[in-house]
Amino acid sequence: MSSPDLKPQYNSNTKFADVMGVDEAKQELEEVVEYLKDPKKFTALGGKLPKGVLLVGPPGTGKTMLARAIAGEAGVPFFYTSGSEFEEVFVGVGARRVRDLFTAAKKHAPCIIFIDEIDAIGEVLDKALVRPGRFDRHVVVPNPDxxxxxxxxxxxxxxxxxxxxxxxxxxxxxxxxxxxxxxxxxxxxxxxxxxxxxxxxxxxxxxxxxxxxxxxxxxxxxxxxxxxxxxxxxxxxxxxx
Ligand SMILES: Nc1ncnc2c1ncn2[C@@H]1O[C@H](COP(=O)(O)OP(=O)(O)OP(=O)(O)O)[C@@H](O)[C@H]1O
Ligand SMILES: [Mg+2]
Missing domain, CATH: 1.10.8.60 (Helicase, Ruva Protein; domain 3)
Structure with a gap:
């Protein structure tokens, strides 16, 4: 039972400037970078930082680029994984992989876990991952005008x-x-x-x-x-x- 690759990547060299035509999404995510750079500054008055951001949009609009840019600009480790890695024939294996990933990520916090193609995840896991509170921000990444x-x-x-x-x-x-x-x-x-x-x-x-x-x-x-x-x-x- 092999685990997915649980080693983070460092030094993403993608920058927000590389992603064009999605200014509103960029503005929201630039705020997330501020949080990641200096979490204490924002929590000083008891506020809670967003735990999860869901990038939603049609294929090929720059969602993966944006996630890499967040890691690149904030200088935090980046765990890349794909929804299909959690899709398992045997009940429980996929759930275990999700837990392993979050355990590894905690050791490297603050960091980014990027789950690409989350729509490949089966219903049960999908509910667990997207359940209220997991992704407290939704950012729309539309086709460019x-x-x-x-x-x-x-x-x-x-x-x-x-x-x-x-x-x-x-x-x-x-x-x-x-x-x-x-x-x-x-x-x-x-x-x-x-x-x-x-x-x-x-x-x-x-x-x-x-x-x-x-x-x-x-x-x-x-x-x-x-x-x-x-x-x-x-x-x-x-x-x-
Ligand atoms: N907004 C953008 N600005 C500049 N290049 C873009 C943009 N969107 C997509 N591209 C180009 O398309 C490629 C694919 O983009 P990316 O993988 O980020 O899309 P995606 O939204 O994650 O797609 P998918 O939904 O299929 O995963 C990029 O490597 C880049 O060359
Ligand atoms: Mg993508």
Whole structure:
């Protein structure tokens, strides 16, 4: 019966500045960083700090990045785990793993336990983890609006040469419903396309090609939504404790 990896990671180098287009979520989480840096300052008058923060939102919006940024900015250890690690055939094993994790985390407190894909956890554990008081804050991480999309595209272009004809405002307007992960993928597809055409930089033509390809692929995929993903729609995605 092997335990999940119970060693924390140190020195997360993700920063809030890397996560774009989710300013309200960032503001709330910056407060959490303040708490982690100097807990005594906040509890001086008897107030209790939040124990758990649940990041809720569609796939690819930056929830994992934000959790890493909290650890990076606060300089605290980060336990990464995934809901599927607790999903067990034998009743009791998953619950035991949850306990082991919290015991290990207590030794390193203050720290962050990040449970990715918490929606993979079965009903019983889900209730135990999300029961009132465990996650006393809920932070919504939505898909970016048009300005957020422009910023994410701009950020992704830091590592990729951009042709003079490129207008990211136009691409941002043409990609409603795209997540941060979709936009990062868009730049990657465009960079491959431009290189294949022998361009020295990514052009508007390649960006539009990439956008259309991703939109058409998404349409094909959404035609065959599996039973599992249908059931998980609207469920929670990631938690920081
Ligand atoms: N808001 C954002 N700003 C910049 N990049 C982003 C943003 N959101 C997503 N990305 C890009 O997409 C990748 C995936 O993001 P991340 O894993 O944080 O999403 P997530 O919300 O945790 O997704 P999931 O729900 O699937 O776990 C990041 O590594 C980054 O390249
Ligand atoms: Mg994630």
């Amino acid at each position: 048009v300005e957020g999309r422009r910023q994410i595209l701009e950020g992704a272009f830091k590592a990729v040469p951009k042709d003079l004809d490129v207008d990211l405002q136009v691409i941002a307007r043409g990609t409603p419903g795209f997540s941060g992960a979709d936009l990062t993928n868009l730049i990657n597809v465009a960079a491959l396309h431009a290189a294949k055409l022998g361009s020295k930089a990514v052009t508007m033509r390649s960006l539009e090609y990439a956008r259309d390809r991703i939109i058409m692929g998404a349409e094909r995929k959404s035609a065959v939504i599996s039973e599992r993903s249908r059931r998980s729609v609207g469920r929670v995605k990631g938690g920081v404790m």
